Every structure is written in structure tokens, then in C-alpha cells.
Amino acid sequence: MASKSWLNFLTFLCGSAIGFFLCSQLLSILLGEQGDTQPNILHNDPHARHSDDNGQNHLEGQMNFNADSSQHKDENTDIAENLFQKVKILCWVMTGPQNLEKKAKHVKATWAQRCNKVLFMSSEENKDFPTVGLKTKEGRDQLYWKTIKAFQYVHDHYLEDADWFMKADDDTYVILDNLRWLLSKYDPEKPIYFGRRFKPYVKQGYMSGGAGYVLSKEALKRFVDAFKTDKCTHSSSIEDLALGKCMEIINVEAGDSRDTTGKETFHPFVPEHHLIKGYLPRTFWYWNYNYYPPVEVSLEILLYKYLD
Amino acid sequence: MLSESSSFLKGVMLGSIFCALITMLGHVRIGHGNRMHHHEHHHLQAPNKEDILKISEDERMELSKSFRVYCIILVKPKDVSLWAAVKETWTKHCDKAEFFSSENVKVFESINMETSDMWLMMRKAYKCAFDKYSDQYNWFFLARPTTFAIVENLKYFLLKKEPSQSFYLGHTIKSGDLEYVSVEGGIVLSIESMKRLNSLLNIPEKCPEQGGMIWKISEDKQLAVCLKYAGVFAENAEDADGKDVFNTKSVGLFIKEAMTNHPNQVVEGCCSDMAVTFNGLTPNQMHVMMYGVYRLRAFGHLFNDALIFLPPNGSDND
Numbered sequence: 001m002a003s004k005s006w007l008n009f010l011t012f013l014c015g016s017a018i019g020f021f022l023c024s025q026l027l028s029i030l031l032g033e034q035g036d037t038q039p040n041i042l043h044n045d046p047h048a049r050h051s052d053d054n055g056q057n058h059l060e061g062q063m064n065f066n067a068d069s070s071q072h073k074d075e076n077t078d079i080a081e082n083l084f085q086k087v088k089i090l091c092w093v094m095t096g097p098q099n100l101e102k103k104a105k106h107v108k109a110t111w112a113q114r115c116n117k118v119l120f121m122s123s124e125e126n127k128d129f130p131t132v133g134l135k136t137k138e139g140r141d142q143l144y145w146k147t148i149k150a151f152q153y154v155h156d157h158y159l160e161d162a163d164w165f166m167k168a169d170d171d172t173y174v175i176l177d178n179l180r181w182l183l184s185k186y187d188p189e190k191p192i193y194f195g196r197r198f199k200p201y202v203k204q205g206y207m208s209g210g211a212g213y214v215l216s217k218e219a220l221k222r223f224v225d226a227f228k229t230d231k232c233t234h235s236s237s238i239e240d241l242a243l244g245k246c247m248e249i250i251n252v253e254a255g256d257s258r259d260t261t262g263k264e265t266f267h268p269f270v271p272e273h274h275l276i277k278g279y280l281p282r283t284f285w286y287w288n289y290n291y292y293p294p295v296e297v298s299l300e301i302l303l304y305k306y307l308d
Numbered sequence: 309m310l311s312e313s314s315s316f317l318k319g320v321m322l323g324s325i326f327c328a329l330i331t332m333l334g335h336v337r338i339g340h341g342n343r344m345h346h347h348e349h350h351h352l353q354a355p356n357k358e359d360i361l362k363i364s365e366d367e368r369m370e371l372s373k374s375f376r377v378y379c380i381i382l383v384k385p386k387d388v389s390l391w392a393a394v395k396e397t398w399t400k401h402c403d404k405a406e407f408f409s410s411e412n413v414k415v416f417e418s419i420n421m422e423t424s425d426m427w428l429m430m431r432k433a434y435k436c437a438f439d440k441y442s443d444q445y446n447w448f449f450l451a452r453p454t455t456f457a458i459v460e461n462l463k464y465f466l467l468k469k470e471p472s473q474s475f476y477l478g479h480t481i482k483s484g485d486l487e488y489v490s491v492e493g494g495i496v497l498s499i500e501s502m503k504r505l506n507s508l509l510n511i512p513e514k515c516p517e518q519g520g521m522i523w524k525i526s527e528d529k530q531l532a533v534c535l536k537y538a539g540v541f542a543e544n545a546e547d548a549d550g551k552d553v554f555n556t557k558s559v560g561l562f563i564k565e566a567m568t569n570h571p572n573q574v575v576e577g578c579c580s581d582m583a584v585t586f587n588g589l590t591p592n593q594m595h596v597m598m599y600g601v602y603r604l605r606a607f608g609h610l611f612n613d614a615l616i617f618l619p620p621n622g623s624d625n626d
Contacts, residue, residue, distance in 0.1 A: 004311075007312060008311055008312060008315040009315070011312045011313075011315050011316040011319065012315040012316065012318060012319040012322075013319060014316065014319060015315070015316040015317060015318065015319020015320040015321075015322075015323065016319035016320065016322045016323035016326070017319075017323060018319075018320055018323065019319060019320035019321060019322065019323025019324040019325075019326075019327070020323035020324065020326060020327045021323075022320075022323075022324065023323065023324040023327035023328055024327050024331070027327070027328070027331050074357065074611060074612045074613075075609060075610070075611055075612075076609070076610040076611075076612060077608065077609050077610075078608075078610075079607070079608035079609075079610070080606065080607065080608030080609050081608075082608070083607070083608055109574070175604075175606055177606040177607045177608050177609065178605075178606060178607050180607070180608075181607040181608070271596045271599060271600075272592040272593075272595065272596055275595045275596060275599050276592055276595050279592075
């Protein structure tokens with residue numbers, strides 16, 4: 001009899017110990033913190049696009065970054081203001097209906113405000129945002145067609161409003177002040193364009209679509225004209241390459257956008273990929289595509305790509 | 309058989325209930341832990357630019373050269389990737405930075421505290437730093453490797469503060485009666501506070517090595533309790549607009565919250581322009597921060613700083 005109650009007591013104790021343990025584990029998991037994991041975006045194909053987000057960071061409502069607010073009361077922006085007047089840049093942002101809230105909105109609230117003029121190009125018109133309707137379809141294979149139509153639209157409506165015409169994606173960040181500084185040394189009446197220069201396929205090289213590129217007024221005129229006179233083809237699924245080939249045909253020079261120390265200023269990936277040594281594996285296509293030999297990251301960065 | 313299993317089950321239930329009770333009690337004790345921020349803090353402000361300009365040019369030069377901060381970073385082997393990032397980035401701007409670890413790690417040099425208990429590590433580190441450097445530095449900054457600090461902004465903040473007074477500042481949190489500086493935002497102690505702290509470390513009644521009874525009390529709270537006995541009180545560091553200068557969150561998190569809470573004032577409402585710390589960064593983010601804070605420049609924008617603090621000679625810096 002006694003041993004039985006002993007046994008019972010023992011099992012009771014065991015049970016309570018196990019219960020206690022399990023409970024504490026459960027609570028520590030529930031109350032514990034989640035680590036932050038960064039998505040590792042490495043594209044195996046130089047012409048691959050960043051797949052659209054799974055919609056988690058969907059932000060509603062108006063946003064005002066007050067990017068121009070005078071936070072720094074001692075900041076002297078005279079030189080920057082001067083350049084703003086002298087080097088007029090029209091930015092057009094490649095976007096689509098599904099990305100207006102997710103991405104284009106943030107571009108609009110931040111760096112786009114520093115363009116002399118900004119236009120958001122989409123397949124459909126949206127009067128509220130506002131976006132220009134290019135009357136195309138959406139999709140990767142439509143990119144070049146959208147690009148052509150966008151440049152055409154800009155040419156037809158805004159040719160005299162700017163000296164330089166920049167194309168950027170809705171996941172790119174542009175530091176306009178630095179872009180102006182680069183372009184201030186060149187004549188917009190000359191046929192030239194700038195971006196991150198890649199060497200394959202085109203003799204003078206072509207500019208990476210992801211890092212953004214900017215055409216001089218003359219380059220824009222020739223580009224639009226090339227389609228009227230059939231010098232360049234309309235159909236291609238690789239936007240940056242096709243544009244680069246066309247540029248070569250119409251004798252628009254592929255410019256050198258590197259800074260005074262030879263470092264690149266247009267970047268096709270997020271800062272981490274470019275700043276951290278060894279982040280991009282040696283076998284990555286990127287290393288073979290760069291037109292110029294690699295040097296450390298520039299102080300005067302213009303563009304960054306694939307930003308969340 | 310049946311009676312055994314039933315008593316087993318009863319045991320399990322009782323154990324779980326007991327555990328849950330203790331957890332809840334522990335949380336209630338530790339405080340209205342996360343409900344803080346808007347209780348009365350002691351506030352400390354950054355100096356005004358006008359005040360700085362009143363100081364003569366020569367004196368300013370002197371100040372910028374002579375102002376020295378000693379950085380203590382408490383690390384554990386599991387922090388190794390953060391440790392590497394921190395070592396290569398912001399700690400290079402400290403006049404001296406030393407890593408105090410729980411045990412010897414082959415990859416990096418550190419001062420071995422030979423304990424994995426955070427409070428013990430902190431005590432030993434403070435004692436060690438005081439013993440070695442009390443005559444060389446006036447300000448001691450302690451951080452975890454998840455924190456990114458802008459040492460120049462720290463120096464600017466401390467510029468007109470008298471180190472012979474007992475300063476204990478950072479991002480403060482109120483927990484019940486206790487106001488303490490969160491270790492995640494970085495802890496700043498003046499030499500006077502260090503003196504008082506060190507004199508108490510040997511008195512177990514005031515500064516026990518084992519603070520909590522059932523649950524462990526976090527090391528930053530223990531520090532606050534200890535300092536309180538010495539008459540040193542935590543103060544929240546703020547800029548002229550009342551924004552926290554020491555942050556326990558990362559910039560990304562601040563922006564996310566700002567976009568949800570006040571979308572009309574994302575940048576203005578977010579963070580101080582003269583922020584000293586951010587916490588919760590990954591190693592990669594530290595490198596990006598270094599680049600953004602020290603290297604990336606928008607052409608044509610001139611910031612006329614009244615003072616320039618240069619990183620120490622030979623620190624292999626940007």
C-alpha cells in the first residue's frame with residue numbers, strides 16, 4: 001500500500017516537473033523575439049527582374065517624407081540649388097498598376113522630388129497618382145516596348161523642358177545632386193548616354209537597365225527618330241541590351257560615368273552587395289559584365305537598385 | 309496503472325500552472341516593462357549651436373582634439389559576425405575600444421571576463437576599464453555588438469557636460485520605480501559615475517552579483533539599482549526637438565513605424581538628426597550605415613559644423 005502511494009507521488013512529481021519544463025519552453029518561445037532575416041536577392045540572370053513582393057509592406061494613405069524640410073538649419077544648399085537650375089533632368093519611372101502603392105509611391109515621396117520633372121510610366125493611365133498610360137501590357141517581355149513608348153511620350157511632350165532624360169525603375173534610388181554634378185560636365189546637345197556600363201554583346205558596351213540610365217537631349221531625339229526610320233527594332237525582351245544596341249547604331253556614345261577616382265557611380269544592386277567584400281561570389285555573372293575594372297565603392301553614388 | 313497516469317497528469321497540470329503563474333508574476337514585477345517612454349524622465353539635452361559658437365576658435369580646436377571616449381563592447385561567441393562588423397566599422401572612431409568577452413574566442417582579440425552572465429560581465433568590464441583608464445578618459449561608453457554608434461555625435465552631445473558630475477545617460481526606460489538606461493541603446497558614464505560605481509562593486513548588499521530572486525534581472529536594470537545607491541540617476545538624452553538621441557531600434561524599424569503612425573511626417577517624425585545610436589542592425593547593415601554616415605555625400609550640400617572630431621590617428625579609417 002505504502003509503495004503504491006509512493007509511486008503515485010513520484011509520478012506526480014515527475015509530471016509536475018515535465019509540465020513546468022514544457023510550459024517554460026512554450027512561454028519562452030511565445031515571448032521571445034524574432035530575429036530579422038534579410039532576403040538574399042542574388043539574380044542569376046543579368047536580365048532577370050526582381051520578382052514582385054508578396055505584398056506584406058503594403059502601406060496605405062498619403063506619405064510625406066518631408067525630404068526637403070529644413071532639418072539641418074545650418075545646411076548650405078546654394079551649390080545644389082544652382083545645379084538644379086543649370087542641369088535640368090526629367091526623370092521617368094518605370095512602374096505598373098500593381099506597384100503604385102507598393103513601390104512607386106515611395107519613389108514619389110522621396111528622391112523623385114528632386115528631379116526637375118518626374119513622370120511615372122505605367123501600362124495604364126491613373127489620374128490620381130498620376131501615371132502616364134503607355135497603352136501596353138505589363139510583364140517582363142513588354143519592358144522594351146514600354147521604354148520606347150515612354151521615351152516617345154517624353155519626347156513628344158517635354159523635349160524642351162529638360163536637358164537630360166533619365167529612366168529609373170520603381171525600386172531604384174537616385175541621388176540627383178550627384179547625377180547633376182556628373183552631367184554638368186557634358187553638353188546635352190551631344191549624343192551621349194550614361195549608366196552602369198556593361199561590356200558584352202555591344203561593341204561600345206551598353207547600360208544596365210537596373211541601375212538606371214540617362215540620355216542627353218540629342219540622344220533622345222535620335223532614339224525616337226530611329227523607330228520612325230526603322231533603324232532600330234521594336235521587338236526584344238531584353239530592354240537594356242536592345243537599347244544599347246540601338247544607341248550604337250544611331251551613334252550615341254556610351255559615356256563613362258565613373259567618378260574622379262575611377263569608381264562606379266551607378267549600381268545595379270543594393271548597397272550591401274556593393275559595399276561588402278566577397279558578398280557577390282566570384283563566379284557571379286556581374287564580374288564579367290562590368291566594362292571597367294573594379295575599384296572600391298564610390299563616394300559619389302548615383303543609383304542603387306532593388307531597394308525594398 | 310490508472311491511478312499512476314492520473315497522478316502523472318495532475319502533476320503535469322500543476323507544473324504548468326505553477327510555471328505560468330511565476331512567469332506572469334515575474335512580468336508584473338519587472339514591470340510595466342514595455343509601457344514606458346512617457347513617464348517623467350530626467351531629460352538631458354544636446355548643446356546648442358549658438359553656445360558652441362560662443363567658444364573661441366582655439367578653444368574649439370582644443371576641445372575637438374582632447375575630447376576622448378573609451379568604448380566598452382560586451383561580446384559573446386555567438387555574436388561573432390556582429391563583433392566583426394562592429395570591429396571594422398564604428399568602433400574605429402572611439403579613441404579606444406575594447407571588447408570584453410565571456411570567453412576567449414580564437415578569431416578575435418578580447419579581454420576575457422570568464423563568465424557568461426551578462427551582469428557579471430558588465431561589472432568586471434567596468435571595473436577593469438576603471439582600473440586601467442580612470443586617469444586617461446573622462447567618458448565611458450558601453451554597448452552591445454548589435455548597436456551602431458556615431459561617436460562624433462556622442463562627443464558633441466557630451467561636449468559641455470562636466471565629467472566630474474555623475475552622468476549616467478542613454479535611452480531610459482521606466483520600470484516601476486526604477487528608471488534605467490537600456491543597454492541596447494548604449495550606456496554612457498562620466499568618470500565620476502565610474503568612480504562611484506567602482507566603489508560600490510565590492511559591497512554585495514548594495515551591488516549584488518545575483519540580483520533577481522526567481523528570474524534574472526537584466527544587467528542594465530542591475531546597473532541602475534547599483535548606481536542609485538551611489539546617488540547616480542539615469543537621464544534620457546534628447547536633442548533640441550525632444551527626440552531621443554540614443555535609440556534601441558534600427559532606422560528601418562523607425563521608418564516602418566513612422567510610415568504607419570504618422571505618414572505625413574516620416575522623416576521629420578522619425579529620428580534625430582544627431583542620433584548617436586541605433587540598435588538591432590545586422591552586420592551588413594552596419595557596413596551600409598558606415599557608408600551612409602561617413603562617405604556618401606550629396607554634391608552641393610554644405611553642412612557647416614562648428615566642430616570637427618577626427619577619429620584617432622592610425623585607426624585605418626574612412
